[in-house]
Amino acid sequence: MMILPEFELARPRSVDEAIGVARAATDGFDYLGGGTDLLCNYKWGLNTNPTVISLRHIGELQRMADGSVGGGVTLAAIEKDADFLHDFPVFRRTLDRLASPLIRQTGTLAGNILVDTRCIWLNQSLFARKALGKCLKADGPECRVVKGSIDRCYANYSGDMAPVFMVLGGTMRLAGPDGERTLLLRDFFALDGIRRNVKQKEEIIVSLDLPSDAKTLRASYQKFRVREAWDFPELAVAASARMDGDRIEELSLVANAVASIPLWMDEIAAKYRGETLSDATIDAIAEDMRKAAKPVKATLLPPGYRKAMVGVMTARALREIRGDVVTEKQSGEAA
Amino acid sequence: MSKTLVTLNVNDATYEVAIKPQDTLALALRDGCGLTGTKIGCDMGTCGCCTVLVDGEPALGCLTLALEVEGRRIQTIEGLAGAERLHPLQRAFAECGGSQCGFCTPGFVMTSVALLRTNKAPSRDEIKAAIAGNLCRCTGYAKIVDAVEHAAEQIRDEDDSVPTPNEMSEKPETQAGDKDDAGIHGRRQPATAGR
Numbered sequence: 001m002m003i004l005p006e007f008e009l010a011r012p013r014s015v016d017e018a019i020g021v022a023r024a025a026t027d028g029f030d031y032l033g034g035g036t037d038l039l040c041n042y043k044w045g046l047n048t049n050p051t052v053i054s055l056r057h058i059g060e061l062q063r064m065a066d067g068s069v070g071g072g073v074t075l076a077a078i079e080k081d082a083d084f085l086h087d088f089p090v091f092r093r094t095l096d097r098l099a100s101p102l103i104r105q106t107g108t109l110a111g112n113i114l115v116d117t118r119c120i121w122l123n124q125s126l127f128a129r130k131a132l133g134k135c136l137k138a139d140g141p142e143c144r145v146v147k148g149s150i151d152r153c154y155a156n157y158s159g160d161m162a163p164v165f166m167v168l169g170g171t172m173r174l175a176g177p178d179g180e181r182t183l184l185l186r187d188f189f190a191l192d193g194i195r196r197n198v199k200q201k202e203e204i205i206v207s208l209d210l211p212s213d214a215k216t217l218r219a220s221y222q223k224f225r226v227r228e229a230w231d232f233p234e235l236a237v238a239a240s241a242r243m244d245g246d247r248i249e250e251l252s253l254v255a256n257a258v259a260s261i262p263l264w265m266d267e268i269a270a271k272y273r274g275e276t277l278s279d280a281t282i283d284a285i286a287e288d289m290r291k292a293a294k295p296v297k298a299t300l301l302p303p304g305y306r307k308a309m310v311g312v313m314t315a316r317a318l319r320e321i322r323g324d325v326v327t328e329k330q331s332g333e334a335a
Numbered sequence: 336m337s338k339t340l341v342t343l344n345v346n347d348a349t350y351e352v353a354i355k356p357q358d359t360l361a362l363a364l365r366d367g368c369g370l371t372g373t374k375i376g377c378d379m380g381t382c383g384c385c386t387v388l389v390d391g392e393p394a395l396g397c398l399t400l401a402l403e404v405e406g407r408r409i410q411t412i413e414g415l416a417g418a419e420r421l422h423p424l425q426r427a428f429a430e431c432g433g434s435q436c437g438f439c440t441p442g443f444v445m446t447s448v449a450l451l452r453t454n455k456a457p458s459r460d461e462i463k464a465a466i467a468g469n470l471c472r473c474t475g476y477a478k479i480v481d482a483v484e485h486a487a488e489q490i491r492d493e494d495d496s497v498p499t500p501n502e503m504s505e506k507p508e509t510q511a512g513d514k515d516d517a518g519i520h521g522r523r524q525p526a527t528a529g530r
Contacts, residue, residue, distance in 0.1 A: 002378040002397075009356035009402055032400075039359075039398050040379050052356070056403060076392075100468025102383050102395050102446065229467035230381060 002043035010053045015175045022202040025051040033111035036103050045126040046138050071110030071205035090219035097223050098160045100230040110205035113162050117155035117193040117260050119298040145298045153193030156298045163238035163254035163262040164221050168214040176203035189261035220317035224309050233257040235306045239317040246276050258295040282318045286311040341405045346414025354401045361385040361396030372412035372441050383469030386442040387411050393449045412441035424486040433482030435473035443469050447483045
C-alpha cells in the first residue's frame with residue numbers, strides 16, 4: 001500500500017477563501033483538484049507540502065457554458081456535455097483517449113492543464129529514487145536526463161487538454177491575491193520541468209474559455225501512448241485550421257509531450273498559411289514538425305522513435321482536418 | 336495530525352469513523368468501516384480494484400480522500416447483494432467465470448453497475464471502454480465482458496431497470512464485521528481508519 005504523507009486538509013467554499021488559506025500556509029501548500037495526479041505524487045513522496053487545499057467544494061469552478069469550462073469541471077462532465085462536444089468535436093476524441101474512464105470521473109480540467117511534468121527518473125517510489133539517485137526536480141543536484149543540467153529540468157509535459165485549447169485559441173482566467181487576469185493559454189507555459197508555467201503559486205485557474213469563432217475551426221488531436229487506457233502521451237500533436245476550400249487560411253500546431261511544455265509551433269504554422277492542403281504540403285509540415293521536436297529520454301520510448309512519430313502524428317492530424325478517414329492503429333503498429 | 340470523527344454514509348448505513356486528513360476512502364472503508372470488499376491494489380489509480388460508487392458515479396477509493404466524501408452516498412460491493420440473492424452482475428461473474436483470483440472483481444462489478452445504470456444494452460465495445468480503467472491479471476477480460484453482457488441481458492429480462500442497492504435492500508440486521516462492535520442498525524461504534 002502507498003501511504004500518503006501527513007497534511008492538513010482545507011476545504012474552502014470560495015475562490016477568495018481558498019486564496020486566503022493559501023496565503024496563510026507559509027510552510028507550503030498544494031491545491032487539490034481531482035487528486036489523480038497530486039495524490040499519486042504525494043504517495044511517491046514527491047515535493048509534498050504540509051497543507052492541501054481542496055478546490056472541489058467551490059461552485060464557481062464547476063460552471064460550464066458557451067465554450068467556457070470551469071477549472072474544477074471533471075473530465076467526465078465535459079465528456080457528457082453534448083452541446084460542448086457538438087461545438088468542439090475535437091474534444092470527443094481527446095477525452096476518449098485521456099487516461100481511463102475512472103480517472104476522468106475525478107480528474108478536472110485545471111488538474112489536467114497543470115498535470116505535473118513526468119520523468120522516468122522522477123515518477124518512482126522513494127526507495128527507487130534513493131537507489132537510482134535523486135533528480136533535480138526532487139531534491140537532487142542535477143537533471144538525470146540531461147546530465148550536468150543544474151538549472152533546468154527536462155521532465156515531460158503530459159497533459160492532453162492544453163494543446164487542444166491552445167490550437168483553438170483558448171484563454172485562461174486566473175484568480176489570485178492581486179485579482180483576476182486573463183491570458184492566452186499558449187502564453188501560459190514556461191520551458192522548465194520545475195517552473196512549468198507562469199502561474200503564481202496562489203493563483204487558481206477559474207476557467208478556460210474558447211472564442212466563439214473556434215467553433216468554425218477544424219481540429220484534430222493525435223496521441224501516441226503505450227497502453228490504450230490510462231497512459232500518458234508519449235507524444236501527441238494538436239492541429240487546427242480554418243480552410244478556404246482546400247487552401248489553409250489559418251493554421252495552428254502544437255507538439256505535445258516532447259518537452260516540458262506543449263510546444264506552440266507558430267513559425268511552422270505561419271510558413272504554410274495560404275498553401276493548399278495537399279499531400280505534399282502535409283508531408284512538408286510533418287517533416288518540419290519532426291525536425292523541430294527534440295524529445296529527450298524522459299519517458300518510456302526512445303527519443304528517436306518519438307521524434308519520428310511526431311511527423312506521423314502531424315500528418316494524421318492534418319489528414320483528419322482535410323476530411324480524410326484516419327484510422328488509429330494499435331500502439332506498436334503505428335510506425 | 337489529529338483525527339476527525341466523520342460520518343460516512345455507506346450502503347445506506349451510517350458509520351462514524353475517526354480519520355486523518357490524508358486517509359483515503361478505500362482505507363476508511365476497509366479499516367474504519369470494516370468493509371474489506373473494496374480492495375487496494377496499485378493504490379495509484381491504475382488498477383481500479385478500489386472502485387466504489389459515490390452518489391452513483393464510480394470513484395477510485397485510493398485517490399479519494401475520505402474527508403471529501405463526508406455526507407455523500409457511498410456504495411461498495413457489500414451493499415450490492417440482498418440478503419437472499421446476489422446482484423445480477425455478481426451472479427453473472429460467477430456463472431461466466433468472470434472472476435478467478437477475485438481480487439479485481441469488486442472493482443469490475445462496481446464499474447459495471449455504473450455502466451448498466453446508464454446503458455442497459457451495452458455493446459461489447461462499450462463494455463470494454465467502460466472497464467478500461469480496471470485491470471485483471473487472471474481472466475484475459477473475455478469472460479468479464481461476457482459476464483457484463485450476460486448480466487445486462489438478465490437485467491433486461493427480469494426487470495427493465497438495474498436494481499439499485501436500495502431496491503435490493505433486504506439487508507441483514509447488522510453490517511459486515513464483528514456483530515459485537517456494531518451499534519444500532521447500520522451504525523458502528525467509532526472506529527479508527529489508518530495506522
